[in-house]
Amino acid sequence: MVGSTHMKTLKPGEIAEYCDVHHRTVSRWIANGQLKGHKLPGRGNYRVQLDDFLAFLQKQKMPLPTELMGAVQPSTPKVMIIDDEPAFRAAIKRALYGLEYDITLANDGFQAGVKLMQLQPDLITLDLDMPGLNGFEVLTFIRQTPELAGLKVLVISGLSEDDLVKAKTLGADAVLPKPFENTALSALVTKMLAT
Numbered sequence: 001m002v003g004s005t006h007m008k009t010l011k012p013g014e015i016a017e018y019c020d021v022h023h024r025t026v027s028r029w030i031a032n033g034q035l036k037g038h039k040l041p042g043r044g045n046y047r048v049q050l051d052d053f054l055a056f057l058q059k060q061k062m063p064l065p066t067e068l069m070g071a072v073q074p075s076t077p078k079v080m081i082i083d084d085e086p087a088f089r090a091a092i093k094r095a096l097y098g099l100e101y102d103i104t105l106a107n108d109g110f111q112a113g114v115k116l117m118q119l120q121p122d123l124i125t126l127d128l129d130m131p132g133l134n135g136f137e138v139l140t141f142i143r144q145t146p147e148l149a150g151l152k153v154l155v156i157s158g159l160s161e162d163d164l165v166k167a168k169t170l171g172a173d174a175v176l177p178k179p180f181e182n183t184a185l186s187a188l189v190t191k192m193l194a195t
Contacts, residue, residue: 029056054068082125158179
């Protein structure tokens, strides 16, 4: 695929130039596991995939070199569906079928909390009425966690209008009552991911 960042690799020296550090510093980052590097077979030289380098920069809150801006392709948006009812998880996934999203499922608030930190999705659909950690608590956790600041939250719930309003005040970007129209859901998700 033209323009994909997946196969592009960088030498430690190139990374040192981008970051304005000595190449030994880059070798240290690789050695201590901060930066993922791959040793070339039969040689002691390392190569770093562009995606890994960009992820490293983001994690270290370092600016992205302007020369690499063009190399960054918009990645597939990650969507997580959080609902304790298998039928609704399946229905939401079906509604988003055909759109180019990387979809993950979570069947309760606890599982969602773990996966949110690991996967850092772009958008979640969130049920409010779940056992254990309910949707309001998940929403509060998200809005209090700096690493999830950019996460778009779409609440999809069968609870009352008052509860949907409460979800908005807690930080939901949008709400959709159950049952929902597939077209309304897919249009809303597309719109939210575009902003």
